[in-house]
Amino acid sequence: MLTFFSVTSVTTPADSAAPASTLIQWKEAGVAHSALWRSERGALPPRRIVEADDTMAADDAYRLACEGTGLLWRGDFQNARQMVQALARRIDKPPKASKLARVALKKAADNAASGVPAGQDFHLHRQSQSQRARVLGMVLIEFAADYSIALRRAPDAKQACTEAWGPAVTAAAVATDAAVADAAASDETAGGSVASLRELMGVISAHEWRKRGVEIPALGKAPNNRIHPHYGVFSPVRGEYVDLVANAPLPSSRGTKFVAFDIGTGTGVLSAVLAMRDEVDQVVATDLDPRALECARENIYRLRLPNPVKVMQADLFPPEGLASVIVCNPPWLPARPSSPLEGAVYDENSRMLLGFLNGLAAHLAPGGEGWLILSNFAEKLGLRSRADLMAAIKASGLQVLGRIDAKPEHPKAADASDPLHKARAAEVTSLWRLGAL
Numbered sequence: 001m002l003t004f005f006s007v008t009s010v011t012t013p014a015d016s017a018a019p020a021s022t023l024i025q026w027k028e029a030g031v032a033h034s035a036l037w038r039s040e041r042g043a044l045p046p047r048r049i050v051e052a053d054d055t056m057a058a059d060d061a062y063r064l065a066c067e068g069t070g071l072l073w074r075g076d077f078q079n080a081r082q083m084v085q086a087l088a089r090r091i092d093k094p095p096k097a098s099k100l101a102r103v104a105l106k107k108a109a110d111n112a113a114s115g116v117p118a119g120q121d122f123h124l125h126r127q128s129q130s131q132r133a134r135v136l137g138m139v140l141i142e143f144a145a146d147y148s149i150a151l152r153r154a155p156d157a158k159q160a161c162t163e164a165w166g167p168a169v170t171a172a173a174v175a176t177d178a179a180v181a182d183a184a185a186s187d188e189t190a191g192g193s194v195a196s197l198r199e200l201m202g203v204i205s206a207h208e209w210r211k212r213g214v215e216i217p218a219l220g221k222a223p224n225n226r227i228h229p230h231y232g233v234f235s236p237v238r239g240e241y242v243d244l245v246a247n248a249p250l251p252s253s254r255g256t257k258f259v260a261f262d263i264g265t266g267t268g269v270l271s272a273v274l275a276m277r278d279e280v281d282q283v284v285a286t287d288l289d290p291r292a293l294e295c296a297r298e299n300i301y302r303l304r305l306p307n308p309v310k311v312m313q314a315d316l317f318p319p320e321g322l323a324s325v326i327v328c329n330p331p332w333l334p335a336r337p338s339s340p341l342e343g344a345v346y347d348e349n350s351r352m353l354l355g356f357l358n359g360l361a362a363h364l365a366p367g368g369e370g371w372l373i374l375s376n377f378a379e380k381l382g383l384r385s386r387a388d389l390m391a392a393i394k395a396s397g398l399q400v401l402g403r404i405d406a407k408p409e410h411p412k413a414a415d416a417s418d419p420l421h422k423a424r425a426a427e428v429t430s431l432w433r434l435g436a437l
Contacts (some may be wrong), residue, residue, distance in 0.1 A: 022037040035192045039195065087136055141195060216239070371434075408428075
């Protein structure tokens, strides 16, 4: 049995790509161990940890995980993956519905019959997904200081982890308490880290996406038309919004130099699409996230675009200059992200959307247009109304010049088993052409 004898909160150096970390310490077979706890979504380490291996029954693992006990895996790596799959099956299809589950199902049915707003279904779905992630995240993997994994049949994830978390940082190096630092320095096992297996699989998946890239037909012919997303940067797998920007008519009124802004550039895909258009002389791409800025710069450099793209760190708009076209693809759902990785999907209190609308008119060149890329998914979920959007546009001193719609073709739109299928099936992605009043 493994138990923590201390948990010390510390912060990684500012230049690290990883979020704030926690130093955890435990004893195993009488030997002291210490490691950094890594969680991109900011989850705290389990208060209790037990050793787990190939002999642990899935039902026992499920009970412990539901109680909040971490399972530090010491067996075969591939069996750890199978254990996570077994936990997922028990979450998704419990052997017997508990009384609490039956009550929840009846309440959901009553809500549907009484016309409870669809937004409540969305929040219940998010809550369910959060609880599911918490349980599945209890299978833990320990990494050495160089991100190697000392388990049978473990993959070589060194490069993937370095891309996601930055260079390895030792426990002693980040400890702010002198006693903890001394203990970590004298611990032969120190220098490593612990993370959930699900987190590791996400890191590996992101590495594969980055290596393979996403083909973007609007950027020309293969193979030189790929965007390579980095870990933590939203991948442009939904092509309909990219095609909207590639095909929307540019405003005819312009100055001697046609400049375009891409607000919240992410991977840089929309900047690249704009730079491919003959009429555009220069693109300025902005973002606040260091990961996104690095990703965009790398993609722009690799694509060798015909027109220059300047990537800069800024909160929405560049500090100076006007543009004939200003594109923004803000997160589509006005809800609080539960992790940095969700920042591209959830826009708490519509901060980015409203910030873009409020500042747009002041940054448009005469006759210029703002292109707002927005799905009506939030409207279908009851999280925002069309009237709210129209009111925000008007309050910002803007007018709607036109709208171009596209129907999403991603797999979830056709998945009838998705709890949000009804809203997804009715979803439309739009490019709103906005001008100053």
